[in-house]
Amino acid sequence: MIFTRKGRGRFLDAVTGFETAVRERDGERSQQTLGQMEQHFGSAGDDQRAQAGPRLAALLPEVPPGPRALVAVMVGACVERGADARACATHVFDGLTEVLTAAGEFCERWAATGGGEFPDPNPAALDEATLQRVGQDTAVGWFTLQQWEMASVAMLNHPAVRTTLPPERRLGLLRALHAVQEASDHDFKCLRYALLVLDDEPLLALHRPTGTGYLLRMSGIGDNFQLHTLLADTLVGGGHIPGQAPSAQEAAVCRDAPGQVPTTGSFNLVTPGGEWVWNEGTPTDIPVVDGVRVLVLDPPPYQRGWPAGRFFPGMKGDLVLERVLDAEEARERLGQCLPPK
Known part of the structure; x- marks a missing residue:
């Protein structure tokens, strides 16, 4: 739809009228100009x-x-x-x-x-x-x-x-x-x-089957479905651990691309104490141990799929791998973790 310059200017005119009416405590005029703002918002x-x-x-x-x-x-x-x-x-x-x-x-x-x-x-x-x-x-x-x-x-x-x-x-x-x-x-x-939602938040992911560990940093992740897909993209897709990586599109919609696409889970998310971390929750469900959130990645007990995407479509998400733990550090960290309950 094409709007004229005059039509496009009506929204700001209505805003100015609303400001004046509110400050003059003119209820009838405030209601009228509020309606005008709603009417002209789409053409602004x-x-x-x-x-x-x-x-x-x-x-x-x-x-x-x-x-x-x-x-x-x-x-x-x-x-x-x-x-x-x-x-x-x-x-x-x-x-x-x-x-x-x-x-x-x-x-x-x-x-x-x-x-x-x-x-x-x-x-x-x-x-x-x-x-x-x-x-x-x-x-x-x-x-x-x-x-x-x-x-x-x-x-x-x-x-x-x-x-x-x-x-x-x-x-x-x-x-x-x-x-x-x-x-x-x-x-x-x-x-x-x-x-x-957490930003610039450290996350230590420990992959139990391979005995490896990864320090990552997450921002703008709305739920654990999104986190799960990004973990698989970063760790499996990055060649660090075995498994089937999400497609480029599955990963993109969890970062900043629009839409949703089907995906399949790669892990069972578990706390160091052995409790499951549900995909339906948020990254704040992951406990902090010695100043960093620690998540254990176990093999999935059953196949589970969901629409990959973002809980908040207007929020960009990211997960960045900062370093791979050396073998001794990973072994020590995993030794402090209980089996899944």
Whole structure:
């Protein structure tokens, strides 16, 4: 579709109008210009979205809680189209923190007023009966949490955001999210996994059948399916251990190529204590031993296949081999590991 220069400029005009309306606390005009931003977003150029993202992010604290979630989603969409994620992330995470607090209060009030199955955390599911039961602010927190999840994941797709997110803030978000999930039995998996992603993280892989060991470094890996395929590509494909290596395409979609392709597992992933490390988990499930995560690679007990790819399509993943352990060091390390349970 071809848009005229005039049509393309309407998005930034709507952003400017929205900024003015919000700062003048003009609710009717804010709602109107928010609709215009949504209407013209698709016709805007990436350069305009790049300009709009930080402006809208800075405006988030001034937007009322309900529409604030929609604006956060739009900020995320701008970041996906080139806006500076670091310039937007702090404001988005501030909003996420507030929403998680409100959602936690929602869970407490829901339980205190009779409990029952939790409503779908979707704004369309919010009704007057729920507002009367738990209150406006807590209800908005619960029913907009999925939108804040979308916006936050868009920020966390970027390594510059993940590596500058203070550890205490990341831990605080994970704790608040865990409390909401425990109370509601609802899993906000995308947000949880995104907050758990490791960058520039050492990984010691010990291949039990050959008695060899490999020090690697991983970044941007969303789950252990992705890690499993990249391990096979690096170690089997690199000629270090025997087995069937993933194809070039299977490895590429786990790094930065789009799409998914079928693959077959090469290992059984095991902790030094003999516990299985499930592909469905994340690299944070791999225990740290003497300052480095240690993973034992055993033969697969059965053949297992899955679609190779990335849990987060917008997040680039990588696994790099840094050095091969000498025979004595590998033997010593493996001697400290228990057989698989």
